[in-house]
Amino acid sequence: MPFCAWGQWVICSAAMSKTSAPSKSRRPKKPRQPQEYYDGIKQKFAQERDLRLDYRPEGTRQFTSDFTGNLSKYSTDPYAKLPAPREALEDSVECLFIGGGFSALLTSARLRQKGVESIRIVERGSDVGGTWYWNRYPGVACDVVAYDYLPLLDEMDYVPENHYAKGNEILAHCQAIANKYDLYELAVFETTVTSTTWDEDEEMWLIETDRGDRMKARFVICANGTLSKPKLAKIEGMESFAGHSFHTSRWDYEYTGDDLSKLQDKVVGIIGTGASAVQCIPRLGAAARELYVFQRTPSSVDIKKDWPTDPEWAAKLEPGWQGKRRARALAEPQLTPEQKARIASTSREDKIRKQENANIDAMMRIHKHIDNTVEDPVTAEALKPWYMFMCKRPCFDNDYLPAYNRPNVHLVDTRGKGIKTIEAAGPRFEGEVYPLDVLIYATGFEVQKTGIYNRIRGKDGLDLEEKYRDGIRTVLGIHTAGYPNFFIMGGYQASFRFNLTDVLQIQGDHIAHCIDYARRHNHHTIEVTPDAEEWWVQEVIANRGKTSRSADCTPGYYNFEGESQRRQDGNYNGSYPEYIAHTEAVLDRLEEHFSLGPGRTESG
Numbered sequence: 001m002p003f004c005a006w007g008q009w010v011i012c013s014a015a016m017s018k019t020s021a022p023s024k025s026r027r028p029k030k031p032r033q034p035q036e037y038y039d040g041i042k043q044k045f046a047q048e049r050d051l052r053l054d055y056r057p058e059g060t061r062q063f064t065s066d067f068t069g070n071l072s073k074y075s076t077d078p079y080a081k082l083p084a085p086r087e088a089l090e091d092s093v094e095c096l097f098i099g100g101g102f103s104a105l106l107t108s109a110r111l112r113q114k115g116v117e118s119i120r121i122v123e124r125g126s127d128v129g130g131t132w133y134w135n136r137y138p139g140v141a142c143d144v145v146a147y148d149y150l151p152l153l154d155e156m157d158y159v160p161e162n163h164y165a166k167g168n169e170i171l172a173h174c175q176a177i178a179n180k181y182d183l184y185e186l187a188v189f190e191t192t193v194t195s196t197t198w199d200e201d202e203e204m205w206l207i208e209t210d211r212g213d214r215m216k217a218r219f220v221i222c223a224n225g226t227l228s229k230p231k232l233a234k235i236e237g238m239e240s241f242a243g244h245s246f247h248t249s250r251w252d253y254e255y256t257g258d259d260l261s262k263l264q265d266k267v268v269g270i271i272g273t274g275a276s277a278v279q280c281i282p283r284l285g286a287a288a289r290e291l292y293v294f295q296r297t298p299s300s301v302d303i304k305k306d307w308p309t310d311p312e313w314a315a316k317l318e319p320g321w322q323g324k325r326r327a328r329a330l331a332e333p334q335l336t337p338e339q340k341a342r343i344a345s346t347s348r349e350d351k352i353r354k355q356e357n358a359n360i361d362a363m364m365r366i367h368k369h370i371d372n373t374v375e376d377p378v379t380a381e382a383l384k385p386w387y388m389f390m391c392k393r394p395c396f397d398n399d400y401l402p403a404y405n406r407p408n409v410h411l412v413d414t415r416g417k418g419i420k421t422i423e424a425a426g427p428r429f430e431g432e433v434y435p436l437d438v439l440i441y442a443t444g445f446e447v448q449k450t451g452i453y454n455r456i457r458g459k460d461g462l463d464l465e466e467k468y469r470d471g472i473r474t475v476l477g478i479h480t481a482g483y484p485n486f487f488i489m490g491g492y493q494a495s496f497r498f499n500l501t502d503v504l505q506i507q508g509d510h511i512a513h514c515i516d517y518a519r520r521h522n523h524h525t526i527e528v529t530p531d532a533e534e535w536w537v538q539e540v541i542a543n544r545g546k547t548s549r550s551a552d553c554t555p556g557y558y559n560f561e562g563e564s565q566r567r568q569d570g571n572y573n574g575s576y577p578e579y580i581a582h583t584e585a586v587l588d589r590l591e592e593h594f595s596l597g598p599g600r601t602e603s604g
Helices: 035-055 069-075 102-113 167-180 275-287 311-316 321-330 337-345 348-373 377-382 464-470 500-520 530-542 557-562 576-588
Strands: 092-098 119-122 193-199 204-209 214-222 227-230 244-247 267-271 290-295 409-413 427-429 438-441 445-447 455-457 486-488 523-528 594-598
Touching: 035 348, 035 557, 069 244, 092 102, 092 204, 102 119, 102 167, 102 214, 102 500, 119 214, 193 214, 267 275, 275 290, 321 576, 348 377, 377 409, 455 464, 500 523, 500 576, 530 576
Parallel strands: 092 119, 092 214, 193 455, 214 486, 244 438, 267 290, 267 438, 290 409
Antiparallel strands: 193 204, 204 214, 227 445, 523 594
16 A cells, blocks of 8 residues: 655545546545544544553653663674774765765765766765665565665666565665766775764865764765664663674674574564564564564554566566656646535545544554454454554565464563563563573664764854754755755655655755756855745744644654654655655755855865
């Protein structure tokens, strides 16, 4: 099932397909149940939310990503050898990317097409790929259709192998992009940017790293990813666990074996049941002697309709097919005059109620799917998500629910409490200790955080975190005043799409255009104005929604674990076509929105 934007809160359905116009004879469906039924389920949703908020009132502070001391092992790169010795770099490049995932690859490709030669990627891992470099756990795959998710398919003359791409294919695609556009030549791997500082005299950025580098760059693109820095739940005694442990994004295949065969005599535990866990739990269940799944809140897990790409279909694709596919997806549905009139005559309250009821119908269908799949009724009941669709990231996997029918797979449902204590033998819950050989943390990542290992200081030494202390301030989520020649990708105040590469493509095209404009017009600096910044902040605030639905959701990373939010500290929740139109309008009036510094002579 495709998804509408988070801020729109609409369940997508066949009736919303953009491939054909709605039938003139179609009439609104009557509710499947009386309104009292839906109101009762909403009350159950609220009870389950409050239960979790009461157990974890600290919100995002219940997690840590400060992997120092005994926790440092959870950030170690298992896929790289010891960093090769090299001299510290003190050179200059024109464009420098912090991060080597799709953000950097997409934008670099566009810059290459505009004639930019000097491009450097600085990446903490030992290769490009970003999230697809780090996440190599068993069963890893993308849950967005591959023909839409994998970028630059037209340019790469490539058609994905399956309807949904697996992790190894996506990583290989990233590497192919880097090779095609010669991005390995200046790239620096196994290197973490620790400081990015604007030098007003030179009008250059000074980039310092954990390898002693002091590189300079005219343009810097912060492309560290939306979900990049792993986090752990703060659990008392976790350092005391005597067995083996690791985070899903640092999978230890040396311990498990490439095919997980080394787990056949092991008792395995996993904390977390989010997107990563949903994919790796079935594989762990098939390999381990015993598997214990520690669940706080269940995910909504739907059927994944996957199949190999039809070679005959692929052979008939014409050049530019992906671009045309994207354009069709963005086209607004064509409504009849009768449909428009009916929508206009519907009150806001009725629209909200219909959306909520459709949402509940979808979640109850998932509940029914659980009942039809999981044999033990107690386990089935514990796996049912009691919250609105899209409160938490929806998941798709055909093997997850059947895994609980295995006699060696045990669900430990903490009913919202979570695991709060770990002893030497293993996790403790309600007086019972679960002895384990290995404990795997599927506890997620920091979300949309700019400069995750990096202190960013702009004009007058202003730290970006200090600037954001009273509220995030950007234009399009890309530019921020006081930080010339600096661009952010995948951060807050940009649009949201379940298919993230849609947004990254728009942002990459925009950034490449800005840099190209500055180069062609001999402007050494390009910096968004405070007035433009204020305009966008108000746009974000105006489009952040006028309901309490984010607060009504069960805690999760979509709503800052239930914390209250300033209205500007989130995504732009206008429609995606509106966001694209804004990016184009800013470029059309570029000199109105930006301060453009004059070119520099050879002497300065």
